[in-house]
Amino acid sequence: MKDAQNVDIHGNKFNSLLLIISILLGGFMTVLTETSLNNGLPAIEQALHVSTSTVQWLSTGYMLVVGIMMPISATLLYKFTSKKLYLTSLIIFLVGSTIAYVAPSFSILLIGRLIQAASVGIIMPFMQNILVMIFPVEKRGMAMGLAGIVIALAPAIGPTLSGWIVDNYSWRLLFGMMIPIAVVVILLAMLGMRDVVETTNPKLDWLSILESTIGFGGILYGFSTIGSGNTIIAIAAIIIGIIGVTFMVRRQLGMKTPMLDMRVFKSSTFTLTTWLSSISNMSLLGMQLLVPLYLQAVLHVSALNAGIVMLPGAIMMAITNPIAGTLFDRFGIRNLAIIGFTIFTLATIPFLFFTSSTSLVLIAVIYAIWMTGVLLVVMQLATAGINTLSPELVAHGNAVNSMARQIAAAVGSALLISIAGIGTSMLGSAQIGYQLAFGAVVLLSIVGWIGTFRLKNKTEVVTV
Known part of the structure; x- marks a missing residue:
């Protein structure tokens, strides 16, 4: 933000309260999906006739994609305008939620879930970045406290909410309830979101993205599956992940404009x-x-x-x-x-x-x-x-x-x-x-x- 009068990069004044509400609601909505599905996995397993290990990919795959997207978030923040990036991420989330809600099979459901995850991996760092950038240093604690409500509260009420929904309604409502919420947040973002970050159009380094995907993806996959019985595969994934992160870090240190x-x-x-x-x-x-x-x-x-x-x-x-x-x-x-x-x-x-x-x-x-x-x-x-x-x-x-x-x-x-x-x-x-x-x-x-x-x-x- 250019100054204390809430002016965007184009010199236009904006309503900071509406902007903050739109990104906090978006953050809350996306984080809620992280744990709200846990109690619904047994019902999905039974309804779609898949094994426990298969249905677990709705959680494991989600976490992997979120982890893969986060390191790229800094590059995306400076490559695209704030409003365009946020609205695109919200629309991606809406598309993923809709696909999951109407999914006729597990494979389609998983695709919808992973699309959801791709947007969450962008929206969560985006929320924190925008709050930090529009508040002066002496008020950042309060700003990040607001973000903390979203990050901590949504996972806390997710299991309770999903338990109630699964006990009384269909597991599909776990995805369906996100559709109207996403529409409301998109409308709020259209009205309240502004371009508050100067874009520099950094180049996407695909090798860095590949190394990051292998590195962080391997580590997250390994630790998330190490207790499932496939210990050797999990340990191998962790080792490959560490190697991938090592190569990524070395590459970033040698780049003029690093991805991370x-x-x-x-x-x-x-x-x-x-x-x-x-x-x-x-x-x-x-x-x-x-x-x-x-x-x-x-x-x-x-x-x-x-x-x-x-x-x-x-x-x-x-x-x-x-x-x-x-x-x-x-x-x-x-x-x-x-x-x-x-x-x-x-x-x-x-x-x-x-x-x-x-x-x-x-x-x-x-x-x-x-x-x-x-x-x-x-x-x-x-x-x-x-x-x-x-x-x-x-x-x-x-x-x-x-x-x-x-x-x-x-x-x-x-x-x-x-x-x-x-x-x-x-x-x-x-x-x-x-x-x-x-x-x-x-x-x-x-x-x-x-x-x-x-x-x-x-x-x-x-x-x-």
């Missing part, structure tokens, strides 16, 4: 906050996966009731994120991160001692406290890192941070589910298996807590 600018890591603060936000995101997504499974396996509650137990945590997301952003803008990252990691470390410990007779109300309260702690830091750590980058590096920093958090989520989910499964099979107790997984979350949070003491509130900005 690795100079963001010249900032020690960006590097540290990226690691810490990855750890916190690993814990966040891991707990969002573990807790409902724990409630169903150990306390024998239904999927819908498990979702209800987690609702107070979802409410705390909506409350905590904007408050955390305001606190960050006022006091900086160091003390906020220390307090946040302390809260969610201490709030994880009770899960080590819960039993099959533990009150669901108590679990809901502890989970909500845990959620408060982790949400004090997830988005604000990312913001602290981005604030150390020059405007030319912001989009690349957001792409790198988003990709790191995506990989961390895949690694964390695979690791924690594997620990729970191995513990259950070896010790013959689901309760002990899940307690071991919760213990791993405690260790992760302690590592993060130690790292917070290296943070500084004021750092120099890294320039190109």
